[in-house]
Every structure is written in C-alpha cells, then in structure tokens.
Amino acid sequence: MKSALRLIFAACLVFLAASSLPAANKTPSENAYVSVTNIASSVGMSVKKSEADGHVRYTLSSKWSTVELEEGSPVCRVNDVQLHLSAAPVSRGTLLYMMRSDYKKTIEPLLLPQKFAPAPDLKTIVIDPGHGGRDDGAQNKAAGIKEKVMTLDLATRLKTQLEERGYRVLVTRTKDEFIELPDRPAYAAKVKADLFISLHFNASTDTSVFGAETYILPPAGRPASSNSTYDQSPVAGNRFDEWNVIAAYYVQRELVNTLGAADRGVRRARFAVLRPLSCPGMLVESGYVSNRTECAKIAQSAYRDKIATAIANAVDAYSRTVRRVQSAQ
C-alpha cells in the first residue's frame, strides 16, 4: 500500500511537471518539452535564430520544409501556413522549447507522415453542409446572406468538382433541412467515408475580422485554441490525430493559396461533428459573413466555385500523401 501511494504521489508530480509551464529559472522538463534545436537535429533541418521586438524566433529549414516558431506565440508556421499550438514555445537560456505533444501532434505529422500508420485509401468523401432548416447558422442580414444557404451551395459545387476528380462523394443533406449534429458523423460512418469535410462560414461581433480557418480536434489532454473548458478526454476522432492535421494543413494552405483568403490558421476545437468521427475529418470556415468585404465575395457564385476548387485541390494533395505513405510502408 505504501509503495502504491508513493507511486501515485510520483505520478502526480510527473503530471504537474508535464502540465504547467516551466518556471523561468528552470530548464523545462524534458518529459513535457523538447528543445527546438533537438527537433531540428533529429529531422535533419538547419536552425536559424532571429530576434525582433524582443521576441525570439527560430526558423527550421530543409530542402522540403520550413517551420517557424516564436517565443510567446501559440501560432507556428509550416511552409508559410499558420497552425495553432496548444501552448506557446518558451525560451530558456539560449534555447527555445515547445511542448512535446505540440511537436508530435502538429508538426511531426507534416514533416514525417511516413512515421505514422497510413490513412485509409481516399475513395469516399462525406461533405457536410453546416446548419439547415430551422438552424440558419451565421447571417448577414444587410446582405441577405444565410450560412445554411451558402454551405449547401458550396457543398454542391465541391461535390461536382470532387466527382470529376474520381472520388465517391456523399453529402449529409441535399436540401434546406435540419439535421442533428451527431447524425452527420454517424452518416459518414454508415457510408464508410474515408474523409469528412464539414462546411461553414463564420461570423464575429467584430466585423473587421475576416479570413479562413480550418478546425480539427485537439489531441486528448490538450486545450482547444479558444478558451474552451470542454472535457479533454480522448474521443473517437482522436484516432486520426496525425491525418487530421495533414488534411487540415492542405485545406488551409489551398484556401490561402488558391482562394487568396487571409490565413487565420489551422485551429483546434472539440466540435460535436468531429468528436465521434470514424475517419479523418475537419470543419472548414471559409470566410466571415459578418465582414462586409468578405461577405460580398462569399455572395458571388464564382467565389464559391473558387472555394470548392481550393478544397478539391487540398483533397488531391491529401490523397497523394496517403498513397505516398502507403507505398513507403
């Protein structure tokens, strides 16, 4: 009994060390944190340190990839695409440290996808047009725009483009009807989807906010990108953590590069449509209807076609990575 108590006490200490930011005068615990220099040498990347406005920035580079990390900022960039980490990297002495779980769940899958179990061959895609029926979603009343109408229209355009590229595509709704949130991932499981894409448009009380965001589940035990107090226990969708971030990275990259949207990054949220997923998946917020300029774009069918092209390009990039990893194993 005594030794069991000691074990529990030791486990609590480890947990505390792993869950709190390191004290300023201490080297971060190697259990919870890893130095960016160590990461770089383990993956064969060079490191360049720079300082601006009192912040320390590390740029890791190889022939193929660039990773930028900044002291005090939870936002990193991989090949110029923003991704939100669960904690900001911290400087100690001459080194920058990041949470090991942030490296494992956000950066490593993008640098070394072949390290992880392959995702299923990408054949069937379920597109989920957000909202519907009595649930209008976000609105811009002045412009006469309802999110539920825009997501259904975008889903139809995306379905056409993906089918032209040879995928089997199913949608969770084809008309203006209300569908319960759990029924959407349940449908993806029923049709044995290999990828789930929930389509949304965003709104903010701050009408100056605009740009694209792609959401995936936070890893178990890590917080969401907003100040969510949601239970952090593992959920079914966490089985695909590595492929979730790979798929979301491509979607965010294409929304920025193909569409020209402002980059608000890959973010983390335990959305009801993502938690029970039986395949990799994400929720895409292609723009803000609350911003006058972006809403005017979203209202144009040519712009919605371009959003569909951006997401379809991302799906192709994801599929190529899945096949590359399969053939390497």
Ligand SMILES: [Zn+2]
């Ligand atoms: Zn929505």
